[in-house]
Amino acid sequence: MPLLSVSHLSLTLNAQQILKNVTFDVDQGEVVGLIGPNGSGKTTLFNVLSGFLKPTHGTVHLREADITHVSPAQRAKLGIGRVFQNFGIFREMTLEENVLVALEALPKEQRMLLGDLREVVRGTLDMVGLSHQGKKKAGSLSGGQMRLLEIARTLKSGKELFLLDEPTAGVSPKMTKQVADLIAELKKEGKTVLIIEHDLPFISRICDRVLVLDVGEVVLNGKPGEIKHDKKLQEIYFGADPTA
Amino acid sequence: MNFILHIICVIAMTLPNILGFNLIFGKGKIFHFGPIGVSLIAAYASFLTLNATGSYLVAIAIGSTFALLASALFAWLSFRLDPDGLGILSIAAHLAIINVVLNWSSFTGGAMGIPKIPRMPYLDSLPTFTITVSTIAICWIIFLFVLEHSAFGRQLQALAEHEWYAKALGINRIRIHMIAFFIGGIGALLTNIFYHQYIHLVYLSDFGYPVFIYFVMIVVAGRPGSVLGVTLSTILIVTLKEAVRFIPLPSHILGPVRLLIFGVILLAAVWVQRDSLFPKKRTI
Ligand SMILES: Nc1ncnc2c1ncn2[C@@H]1O[C@H](COP(=O)(O)OP(=O)(O)O)[C@@H](O)[C@H]1O
Ligand SMILES: [Mg+2]
Numbered sequence: 001m002p003l004l005s006v007s008h009l010s011l012t013l014n015a016q017q018i019l020k021n022v023t024f025d026v027d028q029g030e031v032v033g034l035i036g037p038n039g040s041g042k043t044t045l046f047n048v049l050s051g052f053l054k055p056t057h058g059t060v061h062l063r064e065a066d067i068t069h070v071s072p073a074q075r076a077k078l079g080i081g082r083v084f085q086n087f088g089i090f091r092e093m094t095l096e097e098n099v100l101v102a103l104e105a106l107p108k109e110q111r112m113l114l115g116d117l118r119e120v121v122r123g124t125l126d127m128v129g130l131s132h133q134g135k136k137k138a139g140s141l142s143g144g145q146m147r148l149l150e151i152a153r154t155l156k157s158g159k160e161l162f163l164l165d166e167p168t169a170g171v172s173p174k175m176t177k178q179v180a181d182l183i184a185e186l187k188k189e190g191k192t193v194l195i196i197e198h199d200l201p202f203i204s205r206i207c208d209r210v211l212v213l214d215v216g217e218v219v220l221n222g223k224p225g226e227i228k229h230d231k232k233l234q235e236i237y238f239g240a241d242p243t244a
Numbered sequence: 245m246n247f248i249l250h251i252i253c254v255i256a257m258t259l260p261n262i263l264g265f266n267l268i269f270g271k272g273k274i275f276h277f278g279p280i281g282v283s284l285i286a287a288y289a290s291f292l293t294l295n296a297t298g299s300y301l302v303a304i305a306i307g308s309t310f311a312l313l314a315s316a317l318f319a320w321l322s323f324r325l326d327p328d329g330l331g332i333l334s335i336a337a338h339l340a341i342i343n344v345v346l347n348w349s350s351f352t353g354g355a356m357g358i359p360k361i362p363r364m365p366y367l368d369s370l371p372t373f374t375i376t377v378s379t380i381a382i383c384w385i386i387f388l389f390v391l392e393h394s395a396f397g398r399q400l401q402a403l404a405e406h407e408w409y410a411k412a413l414g415i416n417r418i419r420i421h422m423i424a425f426f427i428g429g430i431g432a433l434l435t436n437i438f439y440h441q442y443i444h445l446v447y448l449s450d451f452g453y454p455v456f457i458y459f460v461m462i463v464v465a466g467r468p469g470s471v472l473g474v475t476l477s478t479i480l481i482v483t484l485k486e487a488v489r490f491i492p493l494p495s496h497i498l499g500p501v502r503l504l505i506f507g508v509i510l511l512a513a514v515w516v517q518r519d520s521l522f523p524k525k526r527t528i
Contacts, residue, residue, distance in 0.1 A: 050412055076414035088409040090402055101402050104395040105414035157413075 001064055003028045003192050004049075004161060009058035011041075011048060011216075018044050019055070020216045026161075031186075031193040033203040033224070036213035037236060042196045043085060045213070046163050049194075050082045051075045062161070077107050081159025085166050085196075087146040091139030095149060098138050099124045102157045110158055124156040125149075128182070144175025151182050155189070162186060164195040168202070180206065200237075204228060212236065249374045255482045256374070256381035257439045262478050263388045263471060264431025265459055268424050270468030271392065273404035275331035278318050279459060281338035282429055284451040286311035287436040288345060291358045291446050300364055308433050315429030319422050338456070345448060358446040367441060377438050384434065389471045391427075400424055401469070454503075461506055465513035481509070 002025035011019040018041050026032050034042050047053040049060060051072035059068045062078055070078070082088065090098055099121045103114060114120050125131040128148040130141075138146065147167055154162060167183065168176045183206060186193055197203050203210060204224035212220035212227065214236050220227045227233055265279040290307030294300060321337070322330050345352045353359075367373045391397055399420050402410035411417060440446045458481075466477030488502050 052408060052411075072408070072411040073414050073416045076412055082412040084409065084412070088406070088412060090405045090409065092405055093398070093401060097398055101395075101398040101410075101415075102413045104398065107414075 002026060002061075003030075003063060004194070005061040005064075006049070007059050007061070009045075009048060009060070010056050011044060011053060012056045013044075013053075018216050019048065022058070022213075022216070022218055024211055024218060024221060026192060026194060028192055029187075029190050030209065031183075031195065031207050033207035033210040034194060034196045034213060035198070035200070035203060035210060040213045041216040042213055043165055044216075046082065046165055046194075046196070049163060050080060073105075076105070076159075079158070079160035081154035081157070081162050083147070083150050083154060083162065083164045083167060085169060087143065087170070088150055089138045089141070089146045091137065093138060094135050095125060095130055095138055095141070096121050096134040098149060099153050099156070102153045106157055114158075120156055124152050127156075128152045128178075142172065142175070143170035144172050144179065147171055147179055148175070148182060151179070151186070155186060155191070160192060162191055162193045162195075164193060166196050166198070168197065168199060200228075246370060249370050251483055251486050253370075253374050253377055253442060254486060255479050256377040257435055257442065258482055259381040259435075259475065259478055260384045260431040261435035262431075262459060262462055263384060263474060264428035266463045266466070266469065266471070266474045267388065267391070267400070268428045269460075270463045270466075270470070270474065271397065271404065272400050272421065272424050273468075274322055274421065274424070275327045276318055276322060276334055276425070276428075277331050277456060278334035278338040279428060279432065280451050280453075280456045281334070281341045282311060282314045282318065283432045283436050284338075284341055284345065285314040286429070286433045287440055287446050287451070288352060288358070290433070290437055291361055291440055292352070294361070295358065304433075304437060307437065308430065311429040311433040312426055315425040315432075316422070319425035322421060322425075323418060335453075338453070342448065342451060353446075355448055357448050358440075359444070361440055361444045361446065363441045363444070373438075373442065380434060380438075384431070385471060385475055388427075392469075392471050396420065396423065457510070458506065461510040461513065464517060465509060467517065481506075 004026040006025070007023050009019055009022040010017065022045060034045070036042055044053065048055050051070060051074070055068065059066055061067065062080070067075060067078065090101070093101065100117060103111065103117050103120055111117070121134070122131060125134055128145070130145060130149060138149070141149065151164070151167065164183065167179055171179055180202065183193065183195070187206070195207070207224055209222065210220070210224050210227055211218055212233060219232050219236070220230055261279065261283060268274050268276045268279070286307050289310035290303045293306040294303035297303065318334055318337070321333055325333060346354055349355070363373070367376060399410065399415045402413070402415055403417055403420060407417065462477050462481050463474055465481065466474035484505070485502070488498070488505065491498065491501070493501065
């Protein structure tokens with residue numbers, strides 16, 4: 001059974017159809033890339049998956065349970081972790097508080113299993129090399145550091161399904177490698193990842209499968225090697241081939 | 245000496261309501277502009293009950309019930325409306341409550357208020373009154389300080405900084421904001437139960453819109469959200485307000501002078517805090 005199952009999802013906002021009949025599954029432990037031009041509806045799809053937008057039609061299932069009408073907070077408790085395009089970090093809080101607040105929001109049974117939360121906070125900051133800055137406001141971090149912190153926080157709070165929205169955007173080239181390594185770590189730990197990215201080589205390297213979204217529709221769904229040379233992808237990214 | 249005790253009493257009686265409001269508006273960044281409406285309901289419920297039954301125990305029970313109901317009403321508004329709408333509607337709700345009390349004079353005493361309120365037996369002397377309200381104020385400060393640095397405080401702050409980011413972590417906005425509003429309601433009750441005994445009167449103009457501006461000024465001047473900062477600004481501004489009474493000026497000049505002083509303080513405080521007062525809008 002798939003971990004996430006999206007079926008016939010449509011969304012209309014302000015008389016504009018932004019998602020059209022989107023259907024796909026993601027298996028446990030799979031890393032799936034979501035690519036498509038700017039404005040094709042990738043972030044909007046994430047907003048529907050994390051519960052911030054209600055679809056006009058269609059359903060979302062998590063482990064066969066229908067979560068279409070479940071609130072964002074409840075979905076987080078069910079194991080969906082979102083990493084936001086513009087850094088979901090609280091800039092007025094310290095790094096420690098940023099991790100702590102995520103752990104404290106877990107359901108009680110899950111929080112108990114973690115033991116001493118302060119220990120977990122230290123471990124999380126250690127993991128991304130930020131332990132010496134624990135008392136600093138998160139607003140002082142670079143884009144790359146914020147991203148690392150956000151992914152590590154999501155991992156340590158035991159999320160199963162990761163929704164990563166352009167994790168390397170706003171990250172310096174030097175830090176991109178570190179972010180990529182951390183995502184590889186998620187894969188190693190058997191997490192399920194849905195990742196929006198523009199960098200095609202990066203996507204082919206890391207993903208088991210790629211979905212291509214164009215004007216709100218899934219136009220391609222396959223292994224990176226298979227879709228790489230597909231004419232549709234060429235058209236979307238480089239315009240129609242004049243020689244074709 | 246009595247004058248100093250008087251100032252201490254006023255500070256101690258103001259603190260519970262101010263710090264409760266600071267939790268909602270300062271820390272939670274919720275545009276709840278009706279805390280004085282909650283006060284009004286808490287005060288009238290308590291002292292009308294006291295008049296009818298003669299029992300402070302019953303009065304406090306009924307008063308707290310109504311304070312919590314009024315808080316739940318404003319919380320409900322905050323869940324239904326966007327921030328600007330809440331700001332406007334909570335002002336309207338406050339004014340509506342004033343008008344009901346004013347016009348239902350057979351029951352509420354109208355503009356005359358509720359006179360001749362007796363104090364609780366052991367609060368008759370100024371020193372015991374001072375000790376009692378100061379003890380309560382200190383306990384309340386400690387309680388809110390601990391709360392500010394608790395999981396609840398962090399969740400409230402996270403929601404204030406970015407509602408979506410907070411919800412995506414699993415934070416339940418309804419639960420957290422409801423608790424904040426209820427604490428505000430208890431603060432309003434604590435302030436009003438003692439203040440009206442102190443002056444032996446419930447007087448409608450103590451619940452006017454200027455009182456709300458005064459509250460906002462204290463919270464902004466003390467750094468919104470900070471329990472210690474707002475405690476300090478309460479002490480300073482209440483002292484200033486009470487001291488101005490003793491400037492030898494005729495009262496028709498003194499009133500405007502007082503307003504002017506507070507206007508300048510508010511402007512200065514907003515200017516100094518302009519970057520941190522409200523969260524910057526960020527997209528996802
Ligand atoms: N809340 C909204 N209301 C109306 N239109 C929206 C809203 N959010 C996004 N859109 C529109 O939906 C389309 C897809 O946006 P988005 O999902 O952010 O694209 P992507 O992440 O693929 O770049 C865009 O045309 C955008 O203008
Ligand atoms: Mg996007």
